[in-house]
Amino acid sequence: MSDYQSWTAGIYLIDAPCGSGKSTFIFKTLYPYAHQNGKRMLVFSNRLALKAQQEHQAFGTDIACMTYQKMEYNVYLNGLWTVQNSVPDLMQMVEQEFDYIILDEAHYLFQDAAFNRRTLTIFRMIEQFRKSKVIIMLSATADLLKEYFSSKITVTYTADADYSYIESVSYYNRKDTLLKILDKIPASEKVVVFGDNKERLQELNRRYSDSAYLSSDNKESSPMFKQIVQTERFECRMLFTTKVLDNGVNLKDKAIKHIFIE
Incomplete structure (x- = not known):
């Protein structure tokens, strides 16, 4: 991903196994470059535990962290006439304040769709901003992302999995x-x-x-x-x-x- 400084608006998929340095690249390489150039970064996560770790990594920076579910619920609330204009519009905030949108564990879009119909909100967000912002999808299981967004992905970066640290795999049924x-x-x-x-x-x-x-x-x-x-x-x-x-x-x-x- 040595060409990250030349990224323009579009979708960039980083398909790499766990422990390969996807998050390190975002926080330690991409962020300093973005910050130096007056750009802001928003990092989405699929679980509160992951968000908490991201916030710890982002301490002392202007990186914003948010769960997908928070955005989904906010869009839902803003669609109710009884609460319109009474809660912040997070989608509008993303449009106005951020240049890089990081979708960590991006397979969430399909993984949780079976029981969370609001994942459609994130699909719509991607479509809304893919021509005006740098959208980066991170995943170790990216097959469905590649299939669904195939023609819309600007560049896909891949890394081979290294499982040499696994000594053995066994199973039991009792x-x-x-x-x-x-x-x-x-x-x-x-x-x-x-x-x-x-x-x-x-x-x-x-x-x-x-x-x-x-x-x-x-x-x-x-x-x-x-x-x-x-x-x-x-x-x-x-x-x-x-x-x-x-x-x-x-x-x-x-x-x-x-x-x-x-």
Whole structure:
């Protein structure tokens, strides 16, 4: 992406795997150039946890961070005659104040569409601004983005996935298998377990002393969540979490050796 200084209005897709430096490019390379040239940047995210990490990265800059859902709900409210003119028009704010629109985890447009009909708002925003602003889509799973926006994408940048850090991949179909595996993991190695059953995750948290449980229910009050957002690490040995730490949230700790997805 060495040609980023020559970008003009249009859609730019960065299709690269997790951990390949997409966000680093935005915050450490593109932003200084944009700021130096009097341009402003708005970064969208699909989850509050990711937004919190982005805000931490953006501290001390004029980068604005917002979830897709906030924009969608704002447009919905402004469409109701009972509240028109009583809430800020965020779409108008984007038009007037920002030059670069960053769509992080951009596959959200399709991933959440099955249960969130308001994702259409973001499609309309892209269409509205693609001829007047630099729109950058970031994704590690960009196939549907390429297919849908094919003729409208100005340039696509790709990077090959490097999975050399993965030692092995296994699966199990009995719940008690996880317990047997966890019991044998050396004390010096950290574990992350992703699951969709809160009761099971809480049960695991109670079973293992040096552990933490995270979900949308407790993240606001959890010191562990704050620590992950600010340091991209967690101090306990085992972390049991729902998709509150789903897309895009960084964990950078060489002690994390085992990841389970249930």
